[in-house]
Amino acid sequence: MKYLLLTFFAVLSLMPRAAENTQLPVESFASLRAFSQVKFSPSGEHISFIRNVNGELVLMVYNRKTKEADAVIRSDNHTIFFDWYEWANDEVLLLGARYIQRQFGGPKYTSTRLYAYNIGGDGKAKLAIKPNFNRNERQPQFGDQVISFLPDQKDKILVQGDFDVANAPGVYELNLSTLRKKKIQRSRSKVIDWTADRQGNVRIALKMDEDEFEYILYDEDRDNRKTLFKYKAFTPDVVTVLGFDKDPNILYFKALKDGYDALYKMDLTTMKKELVFSDDNYDFDGHIFYSPLTGEVAGFTHSQLDEGIRYWNEDLNKLYTGLRAVLPKDKFDIDIIDTSKDQRQYVLYLTSDDSAGTYMIGNRDTSELTVFASAFPDVNETVYSGKKKISYKARDGLTIEGYLTLPVGYKEGDKLPTIVFPHGGPMARDYAGFDYWTALLAYNGYAVLQPNFRGSSGYGHEFEMAAVQGFGKEMQDDLQDAANWLVEEGIANKDKICIGGASYGGYAALMAVVKHPETFKCAASFAGVTDLERIVSKARYFTNKEIVRKQFGTDGDKLEKVSPVNFAKQINRPVLLVHGSDDNVVPVYHSREMDDELKDEGKDVTYIELEDGDHYLSHQPYRIKTLKAFLEFFDKNLKN
Numbered sequence: 001m002k003y004l005l006l007t008f009f010a011v012l013s014l015m016p017r018a019a020e021n022t023q024l025p026v027e028s029f030a031s032l033r034a035f036s037q038v039k040f041s042p043s044g045e046h047i048s049f050i051r052n053v054n055g056e057l058v059l060m061v062y063n064r065k066t067k068e069a070d071a072v073i074r075s076d077n078h079t080i081f082f083d084w085y086e087w088a089n090d091e092v093l094l095l096g097a098r099y100i101q102r103q104f105g106g107p108k109y110t111s112t113r114l115y116a117y118n119i120g121g122d123g124k125a126k127l128a129i130k131p132n133f134n135r136n137e138r139q140p141q142f143g144d145q146v147i148s149f150l151p152d153q154k155d156k157i158l159v160q161g162d163f164d165v166a167n168a169p170g171v172y173e174l175n176l177s178t179l180r181k182k183k184i185q186r187s188r189s190k191v192i193d194w195t196a197d198r199q200g201n202v203r204i205a206l207k208m209d210e211d212e213f214e215y216i217l218y219d220e221d222r223d224n225r226k227t228l229f230k231y232k233a234f235t236p237d238v239v240t241v242l243g244f245d246k247d248p249n250i251l252y253f254k255a256l257k258d259g260y261d262a263l264y265k266m267d268l269t270t271m272k273k274e275l276v277f278s279d280d281n282y283d284f285d286g287h288i289f290y291s292p293l294t295g296e297v298a299g300f301t302h303s304q305l306d307e308g309i310r311y312w313n314e315d316l317n318k319l320y321t322g323l324r325a326v327l328p329k330d331k332f333d334i335d336i337i338d339t340s341k342d343q344r345q346y347v348l349y350l351t352s353d354d355s356a357g358t359y360m361i362g363n364r365d366t367s368e369l370t371v372f373a374s375a376f377p378d379v380n381e382t383v384y385s386g387k388k389k390i391s392y393k394a395r396d397g398l399t400i401e402g403y404l405t406l407p408v409g410y411k412e413g414d415k416l417p418t419i420v421f422p423h424g425g426p427m428a429r430d431y432a433g434f435d436y437w438t439a440l441l442a443y444n445g446y447a448v449l450q451p452n453f454r455g456s457s458g459y460g461h462e463f464e465m466a467a468v469q470g471f472g473k474e475m476q477d478d479l480q481d482a483a484n485w486l487v488e489e490g491i492a493n494k495d496k497i498c499i500g501g502a503s504y505g506g507y508a509a510l511m512a513v514v515k516h517p518e519t520f521k522c523a524a525s526f527a528g529v530t531d532l533e534r535i536v537s538k539a540r541y542f543t544n545k546e547i548v549r550k551q552f553g554t555d556g557d558k559l560e561k562v563s564p565v566n567f568a569k570q571i572n573r574p575v576l577l578v579h580g581s582d583d584n585v586v587p588v589y590h591s592r593e594m595d596d597e598l599k600d601e602g603k604d605v606t607y608i609e610l611e612d613g614d615h616y617l618s619h620q621p622y623r624i625k626t627l628k629a630f631l632e633f634f635d636k637n638l639k640n
Contacts, residue, residue: 028378029440030627032057032077032620035373038347038359042292043090044340046119047361048072049373050082055620057082059095061119072117073125077618079582083112086146089154092176093117095125096144100582100614108584114144114159116176129159129174129181137163147171148196151295158202160194162187167543169194171202192543194218197244198295204228204241204251210546215241217268228266229253233547234468236461242288246296252276252288259460261285263300279304283458285429291316292341303431303458308333315343319364323348347372353381356434376434383408384439387432387450392485394454394478401459402451402482403430405438406491416447417638418492420483420512420520424503426467426475429456437502440627446634447491453478453508469553471532472511472562479508480516496638500524500576500630503586503615510564510594513573522637524576524630527583527615530565530590538587565590568597574604576633578626580613606633 031052038049047062059072059082073095075082081098088094095115100108116128131137140161148158155176160169164187171185171194185194185202195204205218211233217226228251231237240254242263249268254261262278263286277284277300286301291313298313307329311317320336327334331352338347348360348369357375362368387403394400407416419441423430430450438448452459455467455475466475479499486492499509499520506528513523529535532552536559539548552559560566575598579591588609595607608629610622617623 024378024383024443026440026628026631027624028383029376029436029443030620030624031055032618032623033357033375034377035359035375037085038349038361038372039085039087039338040340040345040347041087041090042341044342044345045090047372048085048087048093049359050085052620059085059093061093070119070123073115077620079612081614081618083144086149088116088149088157088176091118091120092155093119094128094146094157100584100612108582108587109141110584112142112144114146116179126179128176128179129161129172131163138166140169145169147194147202148200150200151198152200158184158196158200167192171196195241195243197248198246198290199248201248203244203248206241208543211550213238215239226271229255233550234465243297246294252297254284256461259462261461263288263302276300277302277310283460283464285458291343292339293343309335319343319346323362323369351434353386355380356384356439379434379439381408383443384434385410385442386434387438389432390449392451392482394474394481396474398454400451400453400478400482402449403432403438404491405442405448405450407442407445407447410447413490415493416491417445417496417634418447418449418483418486418498419634420479420486420497420499421448421450422453422479422499422501422505422508423450423456424501424505425457426453426455426471426504426508427457427464429458436623436627437630440631441634444631444635445639447486449482449486451478451482453482468551469558471507471552472515476508476511476515479512480519483519496521498522498524498634498638500526500634501528502526502617504529506586507564510571510575511562513571513575514564514567517571517573520573522574522576522633524578524633525591525594526578526617526626526630527580527586528564528577528590528594529586530563530594532559532563534589565594565597568594568601568603571598571601571603574633574637575606576629577605577607578610578629579608580610580615580617580622582612583615585615 034052036050049060051058051060056074056076058074060069062069083098084096086094097113099111101111114128115125117125131139145160146157147160150156157174159174160171162169168187170183170187172181173184174181190207190209191205192208193206194202197203205216207214214230215228217228219225229239236256242252244251251266253264257278261283263276263284264273265276266273282304285303288297288300291298298316299311301309333351335349336346337349344364346362348362350358356379359372360369361372385408387405390404391399391401429452441448453475454463457464483497487494499512501509506525509523509525512520533556536552539545577591577595579588581588598605613622
């Protein structure tokens, strides 16, 4: 292990570092990861990864014997988005691609496709599964939904798709050698999802009827079917099935315990439920994972665990413990993100004061651990000091947690220009990990606070349900309370606080200068919601319309009172709006209409529209353009 330690530090010292006394450009933070999704083939003979080449994402496969690398597929993430890939076996890579399409006379929506690439083939990725129009099949909206890799059949996988009836998928066995599919489970009325066990048997159907869901232990014989769970959206009865163990009668799921999500398992032969893990103060927010060697559940993750992970698999736990002996937790966060099937070779993702993200390749047989690539090569401890977990009291006494990012070299007592940066969702949350928004702003001299305001996930059912018909209410006030806390702590200059965010965070930024203009001097929104009435109205085009109506309510007068677009006349703070024209989550209408209303009132507004841009700033030039616009906007209003 001493050799391992020396190898690690020797190689780490050779990594690129930000040049001292040189101002980094926005691109150093806003570019897509230089490398990502590093994985081993099952045998470990190949390493695959995505490389960023001037904004173009290239999936590469490196042969460790011949030392040759091949480019599999390229995407600029502009009109076609490369979302994921996985090794199906040692010869075939599967790839998921996303497109934005438009229903005639209706809204834009996401469509996905599945591609297969044979590393010994003709060098082309091929559409893996497609409709047979001679049988009157239709093209599924979501064509990349793999539900089993069939561990005992290396050339076959299970894919679900609604080839016969819209929004009612069947299950198909796909032969990866011939790319021919065979139906093994026909579609069923109101069934929107299927779950297979680890042996590849289709076992569970998920039905959706308006806002009601039902997990069914499925059998073709109706008399043998059993309801496992049944619940309505946003109620305490919500359950999420996580997957089977290798034993096909053991099922893991997430459900409430004393108001917080907990991890459970159930024996399907007796229907007996057993608590596996719970946290008295937080929702279980992780997942189960499997050992590629045994096929069994190997443990679970949870953000509030001391290490963030708990191993049940003895072999993987031994690996993790050995790594911790040379990479202590007070200096490094580590994550074993992939292994070969025999678990002797592995990919480690490491973050520390020296690195915002480094991929390392390990070999247990030779005790070698070497740096493979950096995700953010310019970002290290000289430009980024990480996030600090904080908490403050809201005006009603409720404790709100958040993450504070300060510039490197910050001295206690310094009062900084400050950005409150609420997350999207809103039923989501921020974590302590690196993100490009806060890192860029802190590097440029700002204090940045990301509050997990009420309505965020992770803090219990009651806390999260504040987001249901709660826009513009207490969850909005929590953001002003965050700003006031920063002033009280002596971090923020009370006259130099702005607010910015994306998606729901963009909505909250705009609503902040409607409701609390005395606190926030400007507001910047990327892809922000501005008209809640329109969201509810447009929900009629989608299968989840009843859930949307339940989340927002249908009272037009109430929705009008919490929609920023209706308050252009009273907004007297500078506003920045940025939106992608192909955003299928929050349509571009929201920013266009907000811009029109503000301009009609003669207000200080800047609007930037990103042609064919999506909701996630997936296209690197647009991410850079957006972050430059945010930084320039904040500098203009807080520094000049």
